[in-house]
Amino acid sequence: MFRGTRENDSGAEPTEVQETDTPVEDVAYYCHACERLITRARWVIRHEGAHEHRRFNPAGFVFRIRLFSEAPGVAVEDVETEDFSWFSGHAWSIATCGGCGLHLGWRFAQAGSVFFGLIRNRLVMRITSD
Numbered sequence: 350m351f352r353g354t355r356e357n358d359s360g361a362e363p364t365e366v367q368e369t370d371t372p373v374e375d376v377a378y379y380c381h382a383c384e385r386l387i388t389r390a391r392w393v394i395r396h397e398g399a400h401e402h403r404r405f406n407p408a409g410f411v412f413r414i415r416l417f418s419e420a421p422g423v424a425v426e427d428v429e430t431e432d433f434s435w436f437s438g439h440a441w442s443i444a445t446c447g448g449c450g451l452h453l454g455w456r457f458a459q460a461g462s463v464f465f466g467l468i469r470n471r472l473v474m475r476i477t478s479d
């Protein structure tokens with residue numbers, strides 16, 4: 350029923366290995382600049398069949414983003430728009446690190462559906478004990 354996103358989004362390159370021996374509850378993602386806790390592996394979601402997506406912005410920059418249902422460590426800007434949205438029907442807002450202000454990704458929202466797309470190489474994945 351969904352279009353064939355697997356070929357488009359996750360076919361070419363192998364995604365980085367997840368820490369398979371570690372329970373997902375124990376993996377967290379931190380801002381790579383200030384090490385603030387941003388989100389956790391337990392909030393990983395898939396959209397159109399994939400957790401990780403490659404997207405281009407109108408200026409031609411490519412972003413590899415990972416999707417999460419929650420990201421308590423970000424601050425979301427008030428401005429929301431549907432222009433050039435990467436996920437149809439979803440308005441987006443800029444999401445920055447709540448600690449240092451680094452642009453970490455975007456929040457995507459439509460009625461009944463909110464998720465975060467966070468730029469892969471601006472997060473550090475680490476095993477946590479809390």
Ligand SMILES: [Zn+2]
Nearest residue numbers: 380383446449
């Ligand atoms: Zn930060």
